Amino acid sequence: MSYNKPLPKLDPLTTPFWEHARRNILALQTCRACNDAHLPPSPVCPKCLSTDQDWKPASGRGVLEAYAEFHRAYWPGFNDDIPYSSAIVRLEEGPLMATNLVGDTTNARVGKAVEVIFDIVSPELALPKFRLASDD
Amino acid sequence: MSAAELLRNKVSVVGVGNTAYGNFPEIDEYGLAASAFRNALEDSGLDKQQVDGLLVCRIPSYVRMGEVLGLDPRWTMTLPGHGRMAGMAIIEAAMALVTGQAKYVALMYANIGRSRRVNYGGDEIPSFWDPWGFTSPGGAHAMMFQRHMDMYGTTTRQLAEVSVAFRHHACLNPDAVMKKPITIDDHEAARRIVAPLGLLDYCLINDGAVCIILTTNDRAKDCRKAPVQISGIGARDEYRESNIALYTTDFRYAAVSEVGKSAYEMAGVTTSDIDALMCYDNFSPTVLFTLEGLGFCPRGEAGRFVENGTLKLGGRLPTNTDGGHLSNSYMQGWALNIEAVRQLRGECGKRQVADCDIVQYAQATPCTRSIIYTRA
Numbered sequence: 001m002s003y004n005k006p007l008p009k010l011d012p013l014t015t016p017f018w019e020h021a022r023r024n025i026l027a028l029q030t031c032r033a034c035n036d037a038h039l040p041p042s043p044v045c046p047k048c049l050s051t052d053q054d055w056k057p058a059s060g061r062g063v064l065e066a067y068a069e070f071h072r073a074y075w076p077g078f079n080d081d082i083p084y085s086s087a088i089v090r091l092e093e094g095p096l097m098a099t100n101l102v103g104d105t106t107n108a109r110v111g112k113a114v115e116v117i118f119d120i121v122s123p124e125l126a127l128p129k130f131r132l133a134s135d136d
Numbered sequence: 137m138s139a140a141e142l143l144r145n146k147v148s149v150v151g152v153g154n155t156a157y158g159n160f161p162e163i164d165e166y167g168l169a170a171s172a173f174r175n176a177l178e179d180s181g182l183d184k185q186q187v188d189g190l191l192v193c194r195i196p197s198y199v200r201m202g203e204v205l206g207l208d209p210r211w212t213m214t215l216p217g218h219g220r221m222a223g224m225a226i227i228e229a230a231m232a233l234v235t236g237q238a239k240y241v242a243l244m245y246a247n248i249g250r251s252r253r254v255n256y257g258g259d260e261i262p263s264f265w266d267p268w269g270f271t272s273p274g275g276a277h278a279m280m281f282q283r284h285m286d287m288y289g290t291t292t293r294q295l296a297e298v299s300v301a302f303r304h305h306a307c308l309n310p311d312a313v314m315k316k317p318i319t320i321d322d323h324e325a326a327r328r329i330v331a332p333l334g335l336l337d338y339c340l341i342n343d344g345a346v347c348i349i350l351t352t353n354d355r356a357k358d359c360r361k362a363p364v365q366i367s368g369i370g371a372r373d374e375y376r377e378s379n380i381a382l383y384t385t386d387f388r389y390a391a392v393s394e395v396g397k398s399a400y401e402m403a404g405v406t407t408s409d410i411d412a413l414m415c416y417d418n419f420s421p422t423v424l425f426t427l428e429g430l431g432f433c434p435r436g437e438a439g440r441f442v443e444n445g446t447l448k449l450g451g452r453l454p455t456n457t458d459g460g461h462l463s464n465s466y467m468q469g470w471a472l473n474i475e476a477v478r479q480l481r482g483e484c485g486k487r488q489v490a491d492c493d494i495v496q497y498a499q500a501t502p503c504t505r506s507i508i509y510t511r512a
Contacts, residue, residue, distance in 0.1 A: 005267065006259075006267050007267065008266075008267050009262065009264075009266075038379075039379060040379060046376065065279075065283065065385065066279035066280065066282055066283040066383070067279065067282055068279050068282055068331060068332070068333075069328070069330065070269060070275065070330050071329055071330065071331060072257075072330065074255075074257040074258035074271045074272060075258050075259070075266075075269070078269050083328070084269060086268065086269060086279075088279055088383060090385075096379060096380055096383070096385070098265035098380050099270075100268050100269070110282070110283050111286070125267070
C-alpha cells in the first residue's frame with residue numbers, strides 16, 4: 001500500500017531539511033553571521049536579519065519538552081495508528097521541534113534526554129523521530 | 137503620554153448584544169452580526185446614525201458589513217478571525233475614541249464555524265509538522281498540560297474543576313449552548329481527543345455573533361444604561377518562538393504576568409479586588425495558566441487553587457460566569473467581554489456575582505491582553 005500520511009510541503013526554504021533527512025541527517029538552517037539555528041527555516045535570520053544562511057547537521061540530541069497522545073486522526077492516513085504518540089523536543093541547538101517519540105516510552109517524562117533516529121517511511125521520505133536516550 | 141494615562145477611565149461600554157448561539161446554516165456572518173448590532177443598539181439607546189466607528193472581526197468584508205447596516209463611518213478596522221482579537225479590538229477602538237477619530241464605535245464579531253463545519257486541524261491548518269501527525273490547537277494545549285503535570289504534579293481531576301465550574305454557570309445562563317451539568321467523573325470519563333485532554337477540555341464550536349458599542353465617558357452618561365468603563369489594560373505579543381503554533385514553553389507565564397501587572401497598576405487594583413474573572417478558555421488548561429500568570433496563585437499551583445469550586449459562583453474567584461467557551465459559546469473572547477459588562481450592571485439573574493464592582497478579562501494567547509472593567 002502506498003504511503004498515505006501527509007507529505008512535506010517542499011519549497012526552496014524547506015527542501016534542504018528534507019534532503020538532509022533522507023540522508024539520515026537532522027540539519028538546521030543556521031546563520032553564517034550569528035550562528036543562530038532555526039526551524040522551520042526562515043528567509044532571514046530571525047535573530048540578526050542576515051540573509052546569509054547555511055544548513056548544518058544538528059547533534060541529534062535534545063530534551064523532551066512535552067508529549068501527548070493523539071486519539072483522533074486528523075488525516076485518514078493515521079486512522080490505523082491512533083492512539084499515537086506525539087512529542088515536542090528542545091534540540092540542543094535551541095529550536096523546538098514537533099516529532100514522535102518511538103521505542104519504549106514508559107519512562108517518558110518532561111526533561112528526559114532524547115536522541116534522534118530516522119524512520120524511513122518511503123524511498124523518498126525519512127522522518128526524524130526521537131527515542132529516550134540510552135545513557136539517561 | 138502613556139496608554140495608561142490616555143485610556144484610564146476614559147472610555148465606556150454603553151451597549152452589548154448577542155445572537156442566539158447554535159447551528160444556523162441559513163444565516164451568514166452579516167446576518168448574525170446585524171442581529172447582534174440591533175440588540176446592542178437597543179441596549180445603548182443610541183440612534184444608528186450616531187455610530188461613526190466600525191470594527192469587524194471574523195467577518196469577511198467591512199464594506200459589506202457597513203452596507204448591510206447602512207453606515208458610513210469615520211473610522212473602520214478589520215481583524216482576522218483568530219481567537220485573540222477581542223481584547224486587541226476593544227483597546228484599539230478605545231484609542232480611536234480618545235483620539236477623536238470616532239464618537240461611537242460598534243465592534244462586531246461573527247462566527248459560522250459550526251454550520252460550515254470548520255475543522256481545527258489537518259489540512260485546514262497546514263503546518264511544517266504535518267508529516268509527524270502533529271496538528272491542531274488542542275494538540276498544542278495537550279502538550280502544555282502534560283508539561284504542567286510533569287513539572288508541578290497537576291492532575292486531570294484538578295483540571296476538571298475548570299470545566300465543571302463553567303458548565304455549572306452555563307446551566308444558569310439562558311443563552312448558553314450546553315445545559316447539562318457535569319461532574320469531575322464525567323470529565324475523567326469523557327472521550328480523549330489528544331490525551332491528556334478530552335472532549336470536556338475543548339471549547340465548543342458554534343455559530344453566533346456579538347456586538348459591543350463603546351464611547352467616551354462624557355458621552356456615555358447620556359446612554360440608556362449605566363456605563364461600564366475601561367479602567368486598566370495590558371498587552372504583550374509573543375511571536376519569536378511560535379514555530380509550533382500556540383505552544384509556549386512557559387505557559388505564557390511571563391507575558392500574562394506582565395499584562396496583569398500593567399492592567400492592575402493602571403486600574404489601581406490588585407488580584408484580591410477582582411470580583412469576577414473572564415478568562416479566555418479555548419482549552420481548560422489555558423485557565424490554569426492564566427491564573428498563575430495573573431498571580432491569583434503561586435506558579436505551578438493553579439491545580440490546587442481551583443480545587444473545591446474556587447471558580448464557581450460563590451467561590452473565591454467566580455470565573456466565566458456565562459459558561460465561557462467551554463460551555464456557553466465559542467465567541468473567541470467577545471462573549472466574555474459582554475458578560476463582564478452585564479455582571480457590572482447587575483443584569484445576570486441567577487448567575488449574578490454579588491457586590492460585583494471590578495471585573496477582569498484576560499486572554500493568554502500569542503497576543504496576550506487584559507482589560508479591567510469598573511462602573512463609571
